[in-house]
Amino acid sequence: MNKQPKYRQVADALRREIDSGVYPPGSRLPSEAELSGRFDASRNTVRSGLNMLVSEGLISSSQGLGYEVRKHEVFELNASRFENLTFPQNGDAYSTDVTNAGRHPTQTFRVEVTPATKYVAERLKVERESTAVLRFCHRFVDEVPWSTQATYYPDWLVKEAPRLAEPGDIAEGTTRYLAGIGVEQIGYFDEIAARMPTPDEARLLDIGAGVPVLLWTRTGYSADKVIRCTITTFRGDLNRMNYEIGTLSARQEDDPQ
Amino acid sequence: MNKQPKYRQVADALRREIDSGVYPPGSRLPSEAELSGRFDASRNTVRSGLNMLVSEGLISSSQGLGYEVRKHEVFELNASRFENLTFPQNGDAYSTDVTNAGRHPTQTFRVEVTPATKYVAERLKVERESTAVLRFCHRFVDEVPWSTQATYYPDWLVKEAPRLAEPGDIAEGTTRYLAGIGVEQIGYFDEIAARMPTPDEARLLDIGAGVPVLLWTRTGYSADKVIRCTITTFRGDLNRMNYEIGTLSARQEDDPQ
DNA sequence: TGCATCAGCTTGTACCAACAAGTTGAGCAA
DNA sequence: TTGCTCAACTTGTTGGTACAAGCTGATGCA
Numbered sequence: 339m340n341k342q343p344k345y346r347q348v349a350d351a352l353r354r355e356i357d358s359g360v361y362p363p364g365s366r367l368p369s370e371a372e373l374s375g376r377f378d379a380s381r382n383t384v385r386s387g388l389n390m391l392v393s394e395g396l397i398s399s400s401q402g403l404g405y406e407v408r409k410h411e412v413f414e415l416n417a418s419r420f421e422n423l424t425f426p427q428n429g430d431a432y433s434t435d436v437t438n439a440g441r442h443p444t445q446t447f448r449v450e451v452t453p454a455t456k457y458v459a460e461r462l463k464v465e466r467e468s469t470a471v472l473r474f475c476h477r478f479v480d481e482v483p484w485s486t487q488a489t490y491y492p493d494w495l496v497k498e499a500p501r502l503a504e505p506g507d508i509a510e511g512t513t514r515y516l517a518g519i520g521v522e523q524i525g526y527f528d529e530i531a532a533r534m535p536t537p538d539e540a541r542l543l544d545i546g547a548g549v550p551v552l553l554w555t556r557t558g559y560s561a562d563k564v565i566r567c568t569i570t571t572f573r574g575d576l577n578r579m580n581y582e583i584g585t586l587s588a589r590q591e592d593d594p595q
Numbered sequence: 596m597n598k599q600p601k602y603r604q605v606a607d608a609l610r611r612e613i614d615s616g617v618y619p620p621g622s623r624l625p626s627e628a629e630l631s632g633r634f635d636a637s638r639n640t641v642r643s644g645l646n647m648l649v650s651e652g653l654i655s656s657s658q659g660l661g662y663e664v665r666k667h668e669v670f671e672l673n674a675s676r677f678e679n680l681t682f683p684q685n686g687d688a689y690s691t692d693v694t695n696a697g698r699h700p701t702q703t704f705r706v707e708v709t710p711a712t713k714y715v716a717e718r719l720k721v722e723r724e725s726t727a728v729l730r731f732c733h734r735f736v737d738e739v740p741w742s743t744q745a746t747y748y749p750d751w752l753v754k755e756a757p758r759l760a761e762p763g764d765i766a767e768g769t770t771r772y773l774a775g776i777g778v779e780q781i782g783y784f785d786e787i788a789a790r791m792p793t794p795d796e797a798r799l800l801d802i803g804a805g806v807p808v809l810l811w812t813r814t815g816y817s818a819d820k821v822i823r824c825t826i827t828t829f830r831g832d833l834n835r836m837n838y839e840i841g842t843l844s845a846r847q848e849d850d851p852q
Numbered sequence: 853t854g855c856a857t858c859a860g861c862t863t864g865t866a867c868c869a870a871c872a873a874g875t876t877g878a879g880c881a882a
Numbered sequence: 883t884t885g886c887t888c889a890a891c892t893t894g895t896t897g898g899t900a901c902a903a904g905c906t907g908a909t910g911c912a
Binding site for chain 2: 578
Binding site: 657 | 891893894
């Protein structure tokens with residue numbers, strides 16, 4: 339007889355019903371008052387149970403509207419193709435991928451000079467607090483905030499490639515621009531982590547409780563130096579990263595889709 | 596004058612203090628009663644604020660002990676080396692990596708025959724509900740639950756490689772065993788996602804609120820067929836995945852560490 | 853018809869009270 | 883000294899109340 343607390347029983351019961359399809363994605367749950375009656379619990383207790391499900395990312399709530407079962411449409415990011423070494427396409431990949439999926443991409447962009455954080459300095463192999471150029475992108479899909487991308491370039495590189503510090507877009511892509519002046523990216527190092535968003539990230543990506551962010555750090559290097567560090571934050575509930583490694587084989591061809 | 600609700604003011608103030616080092620990782624926060632006095636708020640209001648920080652993964656609480664600022668020691672997983680194509684080393688990589696880090700690895704292991712879930716069936720390219728062999732690993736580092744790893748092998752492959760269904764360990768590693776009978780893995784496809792843990796996952800990995808899981812799905816294929824699907828779940832707060840792509844360059848050599 | 857208002861629903865915030873249950877250290881007993 | 887008990891702390895659970903604030907559809911006025 340291991341008695342669970344009542345608010346947990348509420349959460350478990352509702353979670354089971356959501357999983358089994360009683361409340362399909364997009365549907366509304368009964369109101370707190372109704373659940374309060376059904377489970378013979380106070381409104382506070384029911385709210386505790388609902389809060390668990392919110393923290394798990396299973397449901398979301400809005401004032402005046404009620405609780406809704408979250409939909410999970412996942413967007414695939416092909417990380418190993420994203421920035422092909424021989425045909426660098428940089429940020430363009432985002433626009434093309436999104437457009438191909440029949441969605442509408444928009445983004446805001448800004449450039450600034452900023453001291454490198456500890457995390458960035460370690461990766462760029464420069465002194466902490468030494469300045470770096472930050473090219474920052476805030477991306478949307480169908481007007482929904484999707485990701486933020488911050489690319490840092492070390493000071494010494496900006497001296498060789500001054501256009502990096504200019505506020506405008508670089509039409510041919512930064513990788514190609516750098517290759518043009520003799521700085522060729524020959525490899526990169528990816529780090530992927532997950533955590534709950536900071537309040538800033540939650541605001542920029544418009545995510546509520548229960549949704550983690552996927553952190554993708556790509557450090558690109560030339561034959562002898564680190565030339566950039568890109569930190570991308572994605573909504574964890576809307577994105578999945580893919581890596582294709584090894585011989586491209588029948589796996590692709592016999593895919594019926 | 597945008598007045599924030601009181602519980603949010605509590606959370607923001609404490610978050611700022613944690614970030615600025617007033618409460619360093621591992622230290623204890625003042626008790627609910629003390630904070631209640633300091634912020635001139637009821638215990639419930641203070642609890643709401645503290646709960647926010649718990650959901651963000653910044654602090655954790657235990658009955659009788661109080662609230663503690665979470666420590667973040669991250670373990671690096673080198674995914675591109677993990678299963679080298681020419682020198683397959685499979686699960687061994689986990690033991691060696693952990694031992695090299697001066698930690699103590701343990702694991703439990705079991706084998707079962709189970710119907711493939713929709714997710715697994717899609718990746719193995721078999722019928723939904725058709726049986727697969729599941730080799731399941733529950734891994735610990737210094738007695739702390741670290742990850743679970745579930746590898747599924749399709750039915751047709753088990754007919755050719757019967758040892759896959761045997762309960763015991765395969766000493767030389769499954770990749771090598773399969774290569775020995777002519778089924779060579781020539782590539783794989785990785786998918787990485789993040790989400791909040793299910794109650795089952797939270798139990799197996801012993802994670803509380805505010806910690807997401809990192810989901811890593813590796814689908815391995817031979818020249819003409821998919822031969823396995825491995826789903827690994829990690830604690831998001833303790834792990835980071837790395838991919839090294841492109842020419843191995845000076846990046847490694849001039850790394851002082 | 854068209855528009856504004858408002859009643860009645862929803863969740864959000866904030867307080868109070870009481871008791872359960874886990875942890876620790878002081879202090880007493882063997 | 884050793885070991886046990888217990889008081890005094892901590893957070894966890896559950897109940898209650900009241901009002902704020904967002905949303906929707908019905909009502910009624912122009």
